Amino acid sequence: MKVTVNGTAHDVDADAAETLLHLLRERLGLTGTKNACEQGECGSCVVLLDGTPVCSCLVLAGQADGCEVTTIEGVAGPDGQLHPVQQAFIDAGAIQCGFCTPGLVLTVVDLLGHTAAPTDDEVREALAGNLCRCTGYQQVLDAVRLAASPTSGP
């Protein structure tokens, strides 16, 4: 199968029952996408599949054949400059252990891509599938507000 991850085309053999998460982490070595609940509850494995947030633990690798995948490794600029959402997470103190951060960042990148100035309710709804067990969600909400503010930007 062929899959483009963060702009790079890959030609890989995947097992029929292999998940996209497994393909990313174990075959392509992209371990920024995290493996936690394996049942779509936690959002640690969220990636963008053709621009749509999905739980990569619940997508078969073969279902991504011919698709474009964006993982956390593909969010920063080519020169390594952090994406405004990543910078906002740092500035707002929205990261503690960091395990949930890749999924949260991709979810927020998607949210702000289609809703430039989301209400708090819209943010909470968009993040309903991303669990954080250390900092709590207040700083995450702060980070989204910061990233969405007009003064924030690359």
Add this chain to the structure above:
Amino acid sequence: MFHQPRSLADALDARAAHPSAVPVAGGTDVLVGVNFGRTRLSSVLDLTRVPELRGHDVGPDDVRVGAGVTYTDLIAALADDLPALAMAARTVGSPPIRNRGTIGGNLGSASPAGDCHPPLLAAGATVETASVRGGRSVPAREFFVGPKRNVLAPDELITAVRIPRISGPQVFTKVGPRNAMVIAVCSFALSLDPARHRVGTGMGSVGPVPLQASGAEHFLEDHLEDSSRWRSREPLGPEVVERFAELVVGTARPIDDVRGTAAYRRHALRVLARRSLVWCWDDYRGGGA
């Protein structure tokens, strides 16, 4: 083997030729079983590339929703035409789950807790299936035959759901420990159809299959008919609401499990039935349809 047909004809051929291949749409149910070692997936029939399963048609009398339509699509495209089903879709999982999970997958999994099922039962929907032998239409109330079992033959696929459009109020209600990522502890759907003088119900997680409260439907239909209330839109007496809820609960066959006890489910279902009827009737009185 990973079969990825690009047309319905190819999908049906593959289904007939490889009956052990597990049909997978969004994967949000099947893959949980695989990840936890409950389902062995040696062969897959991926349905996400079959164009005939996508899209919907809004007709004058009903809406035909392709089996591959996701919850996200349902919410975005059909909230006006199918409000109860759209509300059920909103309560499924979280955004990334709703981006993948499909109405056809919900029916294929046939969980007694499946959120689409109560509104489909309440609306009198039919499930369209196909195989190399031809197609058939199965009323939703005959579709579920046991916990996670449906009437599909080994060579059949679900192609679409046909849902009658109802001019009156309709709601979906659900009880769970939080507002997202919740499998229903119990759920209830109600529709009032003033054009046909019909009451429709559906309930989830209170029996081995999604159930319809026929006795409660008939009671309310008779009451509305005998008291000319479809026309007068007068308030319903509290004893009518109570009797309706009692008949709903009487039809339920809940069990104790990890998500709740049978006693709690009966209690919660009674509350949902009562509220749903009050909300729908208030809506109808307010001039809706």
